[in-house]
Amino acid sequence: MSLASLEDLFLQELKDIYDAEKQILKALPKMAKGVESEELRSAIEEHHAVTEKQVERLEEVFQMLDKPARGKKCVAMEGLLKEGSQLLKEDAEPEVLDAAIIAAAQKVEHYEIAAYGTLATYAEILGYEDAKELLGETLEEEKETDEALTEIASTINYEALEEGDEEEEQEMAVSRKRNR
Ligand SMILES: [Fe+2]
Numbered sequence: 001m002s003l004a005s006l007e008d009l010f011l012q013e014l015k016d017i018y019d020a021e022k023q024i025l026k027a028l029p030k031m032a033k034g035v036e037s038e039e040l041r042s043a044i045e046e047h048h049a050v051t052e053k054q055v056e057r058l059e060e061v062f063q064m065l066d067k068p069a070r071g072k073k074c075v076a077m078e079g080l081l082k083e084g085s086q087l088l089k090e091d092a093e094p095e096v097l098d099a100a101i102i103a104a105a106q107k108v109e110h111y112e113i114a115a116y117g118t119l120a121t122y123a124e125i126l127g128y129e130d131a132k133e134l135l136g137e138t139l140e141e142e143k144e145t146d147e148a149l150t151e152i153a154s155t156i157n158y159e160a161l162e163e164g165d166e167e168e169e170q171e172m173a174v175s176r177k178r179n180r
Contacts, residue, residue, distance in 0.1 A: 028045075084104035088101075
């Protein structure tokens with residue numbers, strides 16, 4: 001039985017998020033390259049550095065449990081990141097694409113918030129005080145990142161909105177000419 005105890009489940013969830021973080025590390029530079037907004041790009045780049053630290057923290061937790069740091073393919077993160085990379089291939093107005101990338105990034109953050117929240121709770125129940133501390137630290141960082149993205153979205157969503165208006169005006173001008 002691979003899941004005979006909460007301890008087993010804790011380890012399995014650790015492996016899941018460890019793999020998820022590694023996938024994120026690979027995906028972030030492509031995302032950063034694809035966005036228009038400088039502010040968004042630097043937020044993504046900063047998150048890359050933060051994610052590197054989060055991976056190290058997970059490795060520390062594995063060490064505390066006396067287990068090898070090994071991931072188990074996180075299929076959910078694979079799907080979320082695939083959606084993000086597909087967005088980059090769309091024929092999109094840059095501001096609208098930026099809004100879409102923020103949405104994709106926040107979906108990733110919420111997956112991580114759920115994962116680290118659960119892991120911190122399990123660590124506490126299992127009596128792993130130090131692991132709980134480390135996982136809680138990362139949980140807070142993920143929440144901060146999510147809030148930072150919401151903040152950036154509060155400008156970019158409106159830029160995307162204006163972009164749509166401009167497009168509509170141009171189309172109307174063209175059809176006015178045609179109707180003359
Ligand atoms: Fe993370």
